[in-house]
Amino acid sequence: MVSKNQIKLITSLQQKKYRYANKLFFAEGVKGIQELLDSNFELEHLYSTQNDFPEVSNNKKSIIDENDLKKISALATPNTCLAVFKMPLEKSIIATGLIVVLDSIRDPGNLGTIMRLCDWFGIQQIVCSNETVDYFNPKVVQATMGSIARVNVNYTDLNSYLQQTQLPIFGTFMNGENIYKSILPQQGIIIMGNEANGISETLEKLVQNRLTIPRFGSLQKTESLNVATATAIILSEFSRGN
Amino acid sequence: MVSKNQIKLITSLQQKKYRYANKLFFAEGVKGIQELLDSNFELEHLYSTQNDFPEVSNNKKSIIDENDLKKISALATPNTCLAVFKMPLEKSIIATGLIVVLDSIRDPGNLGTIMRLCDWFGIQQIVCSNETVDYFNPKVVQATMGSIARVNVNYTDLNSYLQQTQLPIFGTFMNGENIYKSILPQQGIIIMGNEANGISETLEKLVQNRLTIPRFGSLQKTESLNVATATAIILSEFSRGN
Known part of the structure; x- marks a missing residue:
């Protein structure tokens, strides 16, 4: 189950101003989400139609149905999962290479x-x-x-x-x-x-x-x-x- | 003005089976259409919101309004023109290079x-x-x-x-x-x-x-x-x- 407020927040993140206001962004699909989890990105919350991602604690994930996924997805054909991440702090520009x-x-x-x-x-x-x-x-x-x-x-x-x-x-x-x-x-x-x-x-x-x-x-x-x-x-x- | 039958035909060309049944396809945008006109492609009909393409005879083109263009376009943001072309005959495979x-x-x-x-x-x-x-x-x-x-x-x-x-x-x-x-x-x-x-x-x-x-x-x-x-x-x- 995804609450109305969550739907409102996640869909708002399709717009740049709300991403920066909330310091949040989202990724869709197992592969992309896995790469972000494996890196330094801090998970806010994971929504999935399957009980996957065993490394994510239960209070950080919700199993939802396809209908709910459709409501939060930015894709015409939603994947099986969507994860909201915290935006990382901006790093300074690397000046070599x-x-x-x-x-x-x-x-x-x-x-x-x-x-x-x-x-x-x-x-x-x-x-x-x-x-x-x-x-x-x-x-x-x-x-x-x-x-x-x-x-x-x-x-x-x-x-x-x-x-x-x-x-x-x-x-x-x-x-x-x-x-x-x-x-x-x-x-x-x-x-x-x-x-x-x-x-x-x-x-x-x-x-x-x-x-x-x-x-x-x-x-x-x-x-x-x-x-x-x-x-x-x-x-x-x-x-x-x- | 685009007739209902024309709208039906052109939108059907978004699907492969209707393209091959009618031996027709379409292109949108000045640049793409110009390239096809300059090549060996045979124009069926041109629809444009502007009186452009002077090389195309009047019986082969219609000036239409943006609303009509929207009805025939496959783009979320339609260009200024759409042209229907005849599919060329299939050439044999070039076997060198x-x-x-x-x-x-x-x-x-x-x-x-x-x-x-x-x-x-x-x-x-x-x-x-x-x-x-x-x-x-x-x-x-x-x-x-x-x-x-x-x-x-x-x-x-x-x-x-x-x-x-x-x-x-x-x-x-x-x-x-x-x-x-x-x-x-x-x-x-x-x-x-x-x-x-x-x-x-x-x-x-x-x-x-x-x-x-x-x-x-x-x-x-x-x-x-x-x-x-x-x-x-x-x-x-x-x-x-x-």
């Missing part, structure tokens, strides 16, 4: 996929513009497939952040150096731009190394790659070694 | 993104299992961003197809050869597996070259990459040259 900077990524699926990619390639830090979608958005949490527990995400004014960094700054453009022929360092900042507009003009001025992912084939008509697939190719190139 | 084989890709966004990637990397042929999502699905058409006009897609029984090919067959697995250290040919078949289950056991037996995209970082807990981002990395490696 490869850092991915996101300039106004708007699509939750793209942010989640990029977090999963960073996790795969051992990148610990993502720095987002304040306009980038919130990473506690349920659709982002869903798309990260647990990587949210392992990648540090901060939101800040990118112009100030990039002006103070000592690391080399990379960005991809149509007219940059062929990424396959570039020498890529093990430390640096990689800026990925907005889905529709790419890297903003203000930030473009701060890019020291302009890279291009070359197009192949005779037609050359594809205008651009999706930002998540472009990130995949770029992180692969930075990581593969020469 | 790099060929991407999809084993039961279910997510329309993933298929659309993979088509866009193939277009970027100059890959002309995708061969799908019969269980793979239909590429005329409106969500696929949307995600291809026009690449649907330039990549040949066929559906077939993959087991028979792979048994008769002369090309080397590649697939990615957790325990394959490091893709960054492998010699990759300019011709061959690359199998990408289902989102949840990977490459099916039947097809796995036909793979001659088992590849792995290595994970980096100390944690190594990410279980897998999204199939579209994995495809991005693999196609980049096959295309980049050594």
Whole structure:
């Protein structure tokens, strides 16, 4: 059984302002919830249609029916479980290694996929513009497939952040150096731009190394790659070694 | 003005059986429609809230209001235009170059993104299992961003197809050869597996070259990459040259 107040609270967490007002967010699905439980995230309460997650004490979980799950889920086809977690305290930005900077990524699926990619390639830090979608958005949490527990995400004014960094700054453009022929360092900042507009003009001025992912084939008509697939190719190139 | 019969027909095209019964599909948005018009696709009828697309004759287009567009659109937030096209005749499978084989890709966004990637990397042929999502699905058409006009897609029984090919067959697995250290040919078949289950056991037996995209970082807990981002990395490696 889920009370009306609980339903009201949980559905409100689909909106950013209520997530930050309550310092809570939620995840759905066994795999994502398990990853968060195994990490440093503090469980507020777990709702499940099955008697699973034996490691969670009984006062922290409720067995509910599918109808109740539907009322609290953000998914069109709800999973078997939903867990509300406390938002962790914001950590400071890690200043070494490869850092991915996101300039106004708007699509939750793209942010989640990029977090999963960073996790795969051992990148610990993502720095987002304040306009980038919130990473506690349920659709982002869903798309990260647990990587949210392992990648540090901060939101800040990118112009100030990039002006103070000592690391080399990379960005991809149509007219940059062929990424396959570039020498890529093990430390640096990689800026990925907005889905529709790419890297903003203000930030473009701060890019020291302009890279291009070359197009192949005779037609050359594809205008651009999706930002998540472009990130995949770029992180692969930075990581593969020469 | 859109008639009731037109609304009924167009909304029915969201379902595969009606697309194939009517030999019609639709695209939404100026960019996607323009790409299809510029290619060999035959327009059935264009519906737009604006008097655009001057190259389309008046008997092939209707200016409609936003309310009518909403009735025929498959999008939560409709664009300004929707165009119904005739399905092209199926072309035979191109048997040279790099060929991407999809084993039961279910997510329309993933298929659309993979088509866009193939277009970027100059890959002309995708061969799908019969269980793979239909590429005329409106969500696929949307995600291809026009690449649907330039990549040949066929559906077939993959087991028979792979048994008769002369090309080397590649697939990615957790325990394959490091893709960054492998010699990759300019011709061959690359199998990408289902989102949840990977490459099916039947097809796995036909793979001659088992590849792995290595994970980096100390944690190594990410279980897998999204199939579209994995495809991005693999196609980049096959295309980049050594």
